Amino acid sequence: MTSLTYDRYCDEILAQTDELRALLKGADLAARVPTCPDWSLRELALHVGGAHRWVGEIVRSRATEDIPAGKVPGAEGPDDDDSAALDAWLAEGTAGAVAALREAGPGTEVWAWGWERRTDFWVRRMTHETVVHRADAALAAGTVFEVAPEVAADTIDEWLRIVAFSQAGGDPEAAGLCGGGRSLHLHATDAPGAEWLIEFGEDRFTWRRAHERATVALRGSLTDVMLVFNRRLDPGSDRVEVLGDAELLDFWLERSSFG
Secondary structure: OOOOOHHHHHHHHHHHHHHHHHHHOOOOOOOEEOOEEEEEHHHHHHHHHHHHHHHHHHHHOOOOOOOOHHHOOOOOOOOOOOHHHHHHHHHHHHHHHHHHHHHHOOOOEOOOOOOOOEHHHHHHHHHHHHHHHHHHHHHHHOOOOOOOHHHHHHHHHHHHHHHHHHHHOOOOOHHHOOOOOEEEEEEEOOOOOOEEEEEEOOOOEEEEOOOOOOOEEEEEOHHHHHHHHOOOOOOOOOOEEEEEOHHHHHHHHHHOOOO
16 A cells, blocks of 8 residues: 555545544534544634645745744634534535645645655645544544545554654654564554554664564554554554553653643
């Protein structure tokens, strides 16, 4: 499994947002989101929609530096709590962001906080930002969360890249993800080839696609492995299996975050 094409990412941003919108329709927007406990469902939707509009503005203006959220038109969301207004705002912002990404195309230079300052970074980042927060909404609503295997696998690949970038940048939590002789194996039981080996070196970690014995292994469906790895499903869930040193998996999960 490899990264998706630029066009596929654009399609996924739209499709994932449509599924999020469907979840929100008829839901109690004041309900708390267990995996993002500081947010209600409405606040989660505002976060996703605001991110889409922010990225859309960065790409549309070919920004060479960060754009404060306060300078992004409409990023604060609708003026009232009306669910229909929220839905329309989400749809409009996502469509605008994807239109900007498609018009710019791959390889276009723009500001980004990550390892490459190009539209390629943002189209991938917004795909998985939307996937993971759709999972948050599904968990809050008590509905089943499903995602295409190639998207779930790429979510894991991108998350590993983010954590490695954080470690290289001196993030104090990610900096601790080291120590030779230990390893973590992710094994999706329903998707051939969807396996990752994370090895802890003396000062950093590395990863590769491999099927090898490790200090600890996380096994389950690809979607559930992705959810655990993104800290959206408890590793003690009966939906996954942890073999070996469970404390090492906990150690990884505690230190792998945006900070």
